[in-house]
Amino acid sequence: MKKIIAILFLGTLLTVSCNKKNTEQTQSPASYPTLTLKAQKANVSVQYPTTLEGEQTVEIRSKIDGYIEQVYVEEGAAVAKGQVLFKIDANSYLQEVNNKKAAILAAEASLETAVIQTKRTAALAEKKIINTYELTSAKNVERVKRAELSQANADLSAAKSKLAFTNIVSPINGVVGSLPYKIGSLVSISAPDPLTTVANTKHIYAYFSLSQQQLNSFLSQYSGNQLKDKFRNMPAVSLVTADGETYAQKGNIQTLSGVLNASTGSANFKAVFPNPEGKLWSGASATIVIPTQFSDAILVPKKAVFEQQGRYFVFTTDGQNVVHNTEIKIRNTATEKEYVVTEGVQSGNTIVINGIGNLRDGVKIAPIVASSKK
Known part of the structure; x- marks a missing residue:
């Protein structure tokens, strides 16, 4: 009797296993939209935090x-x-x-x-x-x-x-x-705080910093053998105030500190904005926006990117349509819908551009090919 029960139990297990295997074999991979990346020209805006100062601020x-x-x-x-x-x-x-x-x-x-x-x-x-x-x-x-x-x-x-x-x-x-x-x-003459300050704000200086690595990449975009020539070829820049408003007057980048900051390794730029109506205040914080053109940028849709602990990732696909969790590096600039990627993916790679919240590493998909940007 025990032998009969054992045989029946074993038969049941074999039947369930076969059914599960047949189900997995017959189940089709889920469909996901994908995009094949291609290097292309792109006009984007680089943004840097900045501190505003009047052209003269006297205690x-x-x-x-x-x-x-x-x-x-x-x-x-x-x-x-x-x-x-x-x-x-x-x-x-x-x-x-x-x-x-x-x-x-x-x-x-x-x-x-x-x-x-x-x-x-x-x-x-x-x-x-x-x-x-x-x-x-x-x-x-x-x-x-x-x-x-x-x-x-x-x-x-x-x-x-x-x-x-x-x-x-x-x-x-x-x-x-x-x-x-x-x-x-x-x-008294030894008081720690001044009685007040007087700031000449007819022109406002916007100071921002770039790391040594960013500096070389930034300057290489502009033609000119000398720094003064590169400044002449830089485009006019914009300013976004702390309340999110874009300041009406355009400014120009005029100077670069000749010595890198010893503690941060960064270089300091100064952009000058006219302030005839006194709408900009010395000491305020803002964001400087610099239009930048890339000749061979890799653009990735923002909806295809997810962030984990300050790191950015996309799902790439291989020749067998299996997705892989891939870390990317992005510039501190973007278009309205896309990031500019510097590392992690390159022209010819295929990424999943929608539904990434349901994916995990190693899953096979059925790609729905989207038209690549030109």
């Missing part, structure tokens, strides 16, 4: 210690060169000026007395009434008094300068920044 600091008596401007106000921004309490500095003026009067009186004494001594020495030693001493006293008068005049000039510093003026035409100090605040 306004007090050159003397004292209390703020008046604040004559508001944040964001346009000011002219020489315009008074702050008034520091001037009483102590005015007193010092008066003291120095009194010191000059005293020095002048002392000098006048010394001059009279020198003349009298000279007359007596001429008549041989006194010796020349006393004359020399009188002349030396006169020189000392003249020096004291010169020192008193210098002290008065310094006191007047300090008094003038109680009016803090703008050194340039520009726009006033934040005002952390209010009326009554004590300020």
